[in-house]
Amino acid sequence: MFFALKYYLNREQYGQTPLLYGKTFNSPVKLKVEGNMCSPEQTKGEPTYSPKPKTSVSDKDEYIITGYKTDYVMDERFNMLFPRMYDDKPHL
Numbered sequence: 001m002f003f004a005l006k007y008y009l010n011r012e013q014y015g016q017t018p019l020l021y022g023k024t025f026n027s028p029v030k031l032k033v034e035g036n037m038c039s040p041e042q043t044k045g046e047p048t049y050s051p052k053p054k055t056s057v058s059d060k061d062e063y064i065i066t067g068y069k070t071d072y073v074m075d076e077r078f079n080m081l082f083p084r085m086y087d088d089k090p091h092l
Contacts, residue, residue: 018083027078045069 029040046069052062 021081022079022083023074024078024080024083027074030073030075041073042070043073045071 031038032041047065048067048069049063050066052064
C-alpha cells in the first residue's frame with residue numbers, strides 16, 4: 001500500500017519527460033557492439049518492491065526487491081533544446 005502511494009505521489013506514471021533539453025521523438029537507442037552481437041544500452045535504476053509471500057498467518061508483512069527499473073540510453077546527437085514531441089519508448 002505504501003509503495004503504491006509513493007508511486008502515485010511522485011507522479012512516476014508520467015516517466016521522465018524532458019522539458020528544457022533532451023531527446024526528441026525519433027531519437028534512436030545507443031547500441032553496444034560486442035564482437036558480432038549488437039544490443040541496446042540500458043541503465044539500471046531504482047529497485048522495485050513486492051510483498052514477500054507469507055508462509056503462515058503469524059509472519060510479519062515484508063517487502064523484497066523483485067527487480068530494478070531499466071531505461072534505454074538514447075543517442076546524444078539527437079538531443080535538442082525544448083523538444084516539442086516526445087516518446088519514451090525506444091525505436092529499435
